[in-house]
Amino acid sequence: MLSRPDDEAIELTSSWHWIEAPILGLTILLLGFAVLVVRQKAAIAGIGLAVSSSSYLAPPNWSLDVLDVGHGLAVVISKERRAILYDTGAGWEQGSFAQQLILPVIRAERLSLDKLFVSHWDNDHSGGVKDIFRFAPMTQGFSSQFQLGFLPCVQGMHLWWQGLRLKVLWPTSQVYRAYNPHSCVVEVSDKKHRVLLTGDIDLLAEYQLQRHLRKVDLLIVPHHGSNTSSSLRFVEHTSPKVAIASVSSSGKWHLPAQNVRSRYEQNGASWLDTGQHGRIVVRFFDQSMQVSPYRDRQSDAWYRQILRKGVE
Numbered sequence: 001m002l003s004r005p006d007d008e009a010i011e012l013t014s015s016w017h018w019i020e021a022p023i024l025g026l027t028i029l030l031l032g033f034a035v036l037v038v039r040q041k042a043a044i045a046g047i048g049l050a051v052s053s054s055s056y057l058a059p060p061n062w063s064l065d066v067l068d069v070g071h072g073l074a075v076v077i078s079k080e081r082r083a084i085l086y087d088t089g090a091g092w093e094q095g096s097f098a099q100q101l102i103l104p105v106i107r108a109e110r111l112s113l114d115k116l117f118v119s120h121w122d123n124d125h126s127g128g129v130k131d132i133f134r135f136a137p138m139t140q141g142f143s144s145q146f147q148l149g150f151l152p153c154v155q156g157m158h159l160w161w162q163g164l165r166l167k168v169l170w171p172t173s174q175v176y177r178a179y180n181p182h183s184c185v186v187e188v189s190d191k192k193h194r195v196l197l198t199g200d201i202d203l204l205a206e207y208q209l210q211r212h213l214r215k216v217d218l219l220i221v222p223h224h225g226s227n228t229s230s231s232l233r234f235v236e237h238t239s240p241k242v243a244i245a246s247v248s249s250s251g252k253w254h255l256p257a258q259n260v261r262s263r264y265e266q267n268g269a270s271w272l273d274t275g276q277h278g279r280i281v282v283r284f285f286d287q288s289m290q291v292s293p294y295r296d297r298q299s300d301a302w303y304r305q306i307l308r309k310g311v312e
Contacts, residue, residue, distance in 0.1 A: 060283035060290070062164060064188075064195060064218065067105065068274045068294075069097040070248040071224060071255070072124035075197060076105065077188060079162040083111040085139075086186065086197050087119050091127025098128025103135050112136075114161065117153060117186060118143045119199025120178035144171050145178035153184035155212070165189050170201065170209045180223060181205045187216075193284050196238060198222040198229075206234040213237040217289060218282060221245040221264070225256020225273065232263060240269045242282070242291055249275040 062079035069089030074097060077084040083106060089097030106113060113136040118126050121143075133139060133149075142157075143150040152174050158167040170185035178184075183199025194216045200223040201209075210233060219240035222229035224247045243264040247255045261271050270291070272280055277293035 058285065060285055061190065062162070062284050064282040064284070065105070066220070066244050066246060066274060066280040066282075067097075067101060068279045069101060069124075069246065070274075071246075072097065072127070073119070073199070073220070073224075073246045074098075074102050074128075075220060076102070076111070077164075078109065078111055079164065081109075081111055082162055083109075083113050084115045084117065084161065084166075085113060085132065086117045087125040087199070088116075088128030088132055090124045091131070096128035096131050098131035098135075102128060103131065106135075113139050115140045115142065117141075117184055117197070118145075118147075118150070118178075119183040119185075119197070120180060121145050121147075122179065122200070125199065142184065143178065144174055144182045144184040146174050146176055153186070155209075163190065169212045170205060180228075183222075185209065187214075190284065192286065193217045193289060196220065196240075200224075200229070202228050203231050203234075206231055210234065210237050215239045216241075218242045218244065219269075221256070221260070221273075225260045227257045227260060230260045230263060235263050235267050235269075239267060240264070242289070243269040243271050244280055244282075245271075245273040245275075247273050247275040 062077065065076040065078070067074040067076065067089070072089040073087040074089040075086040077086070085102065088102060091098070113132070116129070116132055116139050118129060118141065120126070133141075141147070141150040142153040144153045153168055154174055155168055155170055155172045158165060160166075165188070167187045167189070168184060169187055171182050175182050180200035181202050181204060183201045183205070185199065185201060186197045188195040188197065194214065195218045196216045197220050202223065206222070206229065213234070216238050217240065219238050219242070221243050222234075225245040245256045255275075256273055265271050272291065272293055274280060276295070278295035281292045281294065283290040283292070
């Protein structure tokens with residue numbers, strides 16, 4: 001359990017070793033009931049349990065899922081079986097992360113994809129666009145690049161979706177080819193929490209949008225934790241409680257940069273990255289957020305068994 005003096009608690013959970021003692025006790029209690037049922041072959045009509053930390057029992061208000069797509073980005077935001085996808089990871093000649101990972105996750109979670117935001121059009125962020133639209137042709141697309149079938153993703157645009165507010169902070173206008181500095185930066189918020197999706201913005205873009213920045217609970221670290229981004233001023237302006245970088249565990253770029261990670265941690269952020277932790281799921285409740293790294297979970301290992309030769 002992590003907390004800052006003026007903020008709500010952040011729960012970090014893994015397969016077992018970050019579970020608090022009261023929850024562990026509750027788990028043992030429930031297992032005891034299960035054994036009793038098996039031995040006596042009797043049905044239990046109901047069990048009344050009162051616990052102080054209800055987030056383990058109640059479903060989250062909404063979730064954010066940072067998928068393990070190596071050196072790339074794919075973020076699924078979901079609420080009530082509906083979803084938004086921010087970036088698609090890379091594509092290659094005979095496949096894509098959209099085919100082999102993103103769409104299987106969407107199917108497994110029984111989600112209906114409503115919207116697709118493409119931060120910019122480098123392959124590691126947009127390589128699966130065709131596969132996404134082949135699966136869900138009615139998905140509404142947004143892009144900072146002029147692109148047939150996509151709506152503009154530019155500063156000042158905002159929309160409401162499933163009770164969440166999506167506000168675009170950058171860029172100021174569409175371009176004919178969106179590179180890193182033109183990444184579509186989207187702020188997602190409810191009444192309590194705020195998330196910032198940053199694509200691959202660079203230091204100059206960070207400087208230009210700083211007057212639009214607010215403190216956030218969760219930040220997707222710009223440009224995979226590269227030295228080209230995450231200036232001290234940007235880190236201080238956003239002051240995230242949790243910073244997540246999407247990186248390859250053995251990529252040629254050797255990201256994240258250690259000094260970038262240290263910058264976030266010295267500013268009070270809890271750091272996670274997909275290279276170290278695999279898929280990372282964040283669940284948002286009324287007064288808390290729960291961060292679950294999946295690297296140690298055997299039941300979720302299937303999605304990492306993907307042929308990535310030549311991709312990372």
